[in-house]
Amino acid sequence: MSGPRFEPVRAVRAYERVVEQVEEAIESGVLSPGERLPSERELMVQFSVSRSTVREALRVLQARGLVQSRPGDPNGAEVLPFTPAALHKSMTTLARVEELSLAELVQFRMVLDSAAILLAARLRTDEQLAEMAAAVARMRAALELGEDAFSAADVAFHEAVARAGGNKLIQICTDVVRSIVVRLIAEKLAGARDRDALMRQSIRHHEEVIAAIRLGDGPLAARLSRKAMYDYYAGYVPAAERGVLRALLD
Amino acid sequence: MSGPRFEPVRAVRAYERVVEQVEEAIESGVLSPGERLPSERELMVQFSVSRSTVREALRVLQARGLVQSRPGDPNGAEVLPFTPAALHKSMTTLARVEELSLAELVQFRMVLDSAAILLAARLRTDEQLAEMAAAVARMRAALELGEDAFSAADVAFHEAVARAGGNKLIQICTDVVRSIVVRLIAEKLAGARDRDALMRQSIRHHEEVIAAIRLGDGPLAARLSRKAMYDYYAGYVPAAERGVLRALLD
DNA sequence: CTAGTGCACTGGTCGGACCAGTAGGCTACG
DNA sequence: CGTAGCCTACTGGTCCGACCAGTGCACTAG
Numbered sequence: 198m199s200g201p202r203f204e205p206v207r208a209v210r211a212y213e214r215v216v217e218q219v220e221e222a223i224e225s226g227v228l229s230p231g232e233r234l235p236s237e238r239e240l241m242v243q244f245s246v247s248r249s250t251v252r253e254a255l256r257v258l259q260a261r262g263l264v265q266s267r268p269g270d271p272n273g274a275e276v277l278p279f280t281p282a283a284l285h286k287s288m289t290t291l292a293r294v295e296e297l298s299l300a301e302l303v304q305f306r307m308v309l310d311s312a313a314i315l316l317a318a319r320l321r322t323d324e325q326l327a328e329m330a331a332a333v334a335r336m337r338a339a340l341e342l343g344e345d346a347f348s349a350a351d352v353a354f355h356e357a358v359a360r361a362g363g364n365k366l367i368q369i370c371t372d373v374v375r376s377i378v379v380r381l382i383a384e385k386l387a388g389a390r391d392r393d394a395l396m397r398q399s400i401r402h403h404e405e406v407i408a409a410i411r412l413g414d415g416p417l418a419a420r421l422s423r424k425a426m427y428d429y430y431a432g433y434v435p436a437a438e439r440g441v442l443r444a445l446l447d
Numbered sequence: 448m449s450g451p452r453f454e455p456v457r458a459v460r461a462y463e464r465v466v467e468q469v470e471e472a473i474e475s476g477v478l479s480p481g482e483r484l485p486s487e488r489e490l491m492v493q494f495s496v497s498r499s500t501v502r503e504a505l506r507v508l509q510a511r512g513l514v515q516s517r518p519g520d521p522n523g524a525e526v527l528p529f530t531p532a533a534l535h536k537s538m539t540t541l542a543r544v545e546e547l548s549l550a551e552l553v554q555f556r557m558v559l560d561s562a563a564i565l566l567a568a569r570l571r572t573d574e575q576l577a578e579m580a581a582a583v584a585r586m587r588a589a590l591e592l593g594e595d596a597f598s599a600a601d602v603a604f605h606e607a608v609a610r611a612g613g614n615k616l617i618q619i620c621t622d623v624v625r626s627i628v629v630r631l632i633a634e635k636l637a638g639a640r641d642r643d644a645l646m647r648q649s650i651r652h653h654e655e656v657i658a659a660i661r662l663g664d665g666p667l668a669a670r671l672s673r674k675a676m677y678d679y680y681a682g683y684v685p686a687a688e689r690g691v692l693r694a695l696l697d
Numbered sequence: 698c699t700a701g702t703g704c705a706c707t708g709g710t711c712g713g714a715c716c717a718g719t720a721g722g723c724t725a726c727g
Numbered sequence: 728c729g730t731a732g733c734c735t736a737c738t739g740g741t742c743c744g745a746c747c748a749g750t751g752c753a754c755t756a757g
Contacts, residue, residue, distance in 0.1 A: 208518070208718095208740095210739095210740065210741090211740075212506070212740090212741090223544070224540065224543040224544055236706085236707065236708085237707085237708065238706095238707085246741080247741060247743065248742085248743085249499055249502070249740090249741065249742070249743090250740085250741065250742080252503060252708085252709085253502060253506045253740095253741095256462070256503045256506045256507050256510075257506050257507070257509075257510045259507075260506075260507045260510040261536065261540065262537070262540075263540070266707090266708065266709095267707090267708075267749095267750090268458070268707070268709060268748075268749055268750080269706090269707055269708065269748075269749035269750035269751085270706095270707060270708075270750070271705090271706060271707055271750065271751055271752085272707080273707080273708090274708090279540070279541060279544045279545050281537075281541070283533075283536075283537040283540070284534070284537040284538065284541065286511065286533075287511065287512070287531075287533040287534040287536075287537055288534065288616075290474065290511065290512075290513070290529070290533070291529060291531070291534065291616070291619065293474040294473070294474055294529045295529055295615055297615060297616055301614050301616050302616065304616075304617075305614065305616045305617060305620075308558065308559065308562040308617065309558065312558040315695070316691070316694055316695070319694045320691065320694060363691060364554055364555065364691070365547060365551060366538075366541070366547055366552065366554075366555045366624075367551075367554075367555060367558065369541065370555075370620070374616075415694070416697065441570065441613060441614070444565070444566055444569045444570060445562070445565070445566070447666065458709095458749090460708095460709065460710090461709075461710070462709090462710090486737085486739080487739070488737095488738085488739095496710080496711085497710060497711045497712065498711090498712085498713095499709090499710065499711070499712090500709085500710065500711080502739090502740085503709095505739095516738090516739065516740095517718095517738090517739075518717075518718055518719085518739040518740060519717075519718035519720085519737090519738055519739065520718090520719070520720090520738055520739070521719065521720055521721085521736090521737060521738055522738080523738085523739090524739090
């Protein structure tokens with residue numbers, strides 16, 4: 198072996214150590230969501246740094262979604278419960294700078310959603326099944342109420358499925374990617390297609406999926422869900438890229 | 448309907464608008480990776496804000512992985528190529544504060560990795576297949592060289608597969624989650640198990656997967672990969688949670 | 698007892714100052 | 728003439744002091 202390998206000592210900036218300490222306190226549970234940090238002026242005493250440094254640290258923590266501050270608040274910054282907001286932000290950035298195609302995003306949803314459905318089919322309780330059924334019923338009712346109600350019910354269905362599947366990571370990622378997909382479609386192709394027929398078809402597909410979940414047939418439910426998502430989104434995807442989506446259909 | 452619904456005007460802070468502008472410039476391609484931002488003192492003139500405000504904005508941009516600055520650099524902050532670092536950070540946070548279990552993380556990998564393998568089986572070129580085979584060959588050679596070389600080759604295999612699958616989002620997410628899983632295992636259960644047997648078994652599994660990819664049998668390859676990952680990681684997962692992993696095996 | 702008014706805080710922003718570092722031009726030496 | 732070394736003009740990192748617009752709460756006047 199070679200001699201002792203020294204790591205380059207990266208100059209660790211003051212605000213970074215403030216971030217580390219607060220982060221550690223939050224992630225280890227010393228600080229719980231809803232609790233308050235001391236005020237900036239108090240923090241600068243505790244950390245022996247200037248207020249500028251404290252503020253830069255707070256900005257970083259805020260960008261990571263760990264705390265939030267509000268001007269005039271007599272208490273300090275509030276420790277937030279975890280939200281996927283930071284995850285969402287970085288995925289959105291990813292989608293823009295890496296130029297993720299709609300096809301890739303939809304494909305990602307097909308994979309995760311069908312996995313959640315497969316898990317749900319095997320692990321769901323009767324109560325969770327009822328939730329899913331209720332959501333689909335709301336989708337049907339929303340045919341009269343307009344698209345917002347429809348997609349709200351659709352989201353509720355997929356969230357119920359993801360919850361039943363029991364994997365929080367899958368749940369959060371599908372949620373993040375769904376919102377990105379929805380926004381992409383909304384801003385690029387506002388209502389160009391036959392929404393009504395699409396909604397009716399989507400409801401039929403959801404009902405088929407639920408039936409498969411009810412029977413506990415995970416693979417069937419997963420396959421149906423992939424097909425459903427393909428049928429729903431394929432029209433928005435350039436024809437040249439649909440092939441990679443079909444690669445997920447059996 | 449009710450009267451016109453006014454949205455509450457959220458007080459938009461100065462540094463936020465600086466962030467927005469720079470972010471927009473980067474994401475829209477006006478600023479490309481490698482290019483430099485003006486210096487802080489120059490930015491405070493352009494944006495008509497104080498240096499504190501500029502610096503807070505830069506901290507946020509840095510936390511999002513978009514820019515990086517180095518003291519003494521005669522140029523301003525450097526625009527970075529996208530790295531999943533921010534994604535990684537928020538997922539790691541997620542894993543800590545939401546207390547994601549190892550089982551959930553492994554399950555997530557089983558889902559995404561098998562999806563990548565299924566896609567690779569259908570879309571791969573001969574060249575990409577050769578890359579995967581070479582990586583497995585390196586894994587076998589690494590039996591003599593130690594664990595680091597082994598896992599490096601393993602990573603190379605999965606990266607080759609993910610590339611062949613063609614979905615960058617799957618590629619990045621598997622990568623991020625893999626590193627989290629590896630770190631979790633490394634710090635919690637350092638080498639407690641029979642590594643040698645595990646490595647040999649893993650190589651066999653990888654070879655089976657490659658064979659299935661070579662034949663173009665995506666579903667088989669995917670199934671094998673889930674089984675392989677289960678066998679590899681199940682020993683680290685508490686027995687009570689293995690059930691949810693088995694739910695993904697057929 | 699309540700409605701209104703200050704006051705004592707908060708975070709947001711500003712301007713100026715100093716330091717340690719870097720790069721590149723300039724000078725002085727070989 | 729070439730090069731080694733210094734010098735200067737920048738950079739980002741940190742600190743300080745100040746002011747403003749908000750907020751919550753206690754106190755007061757009705």
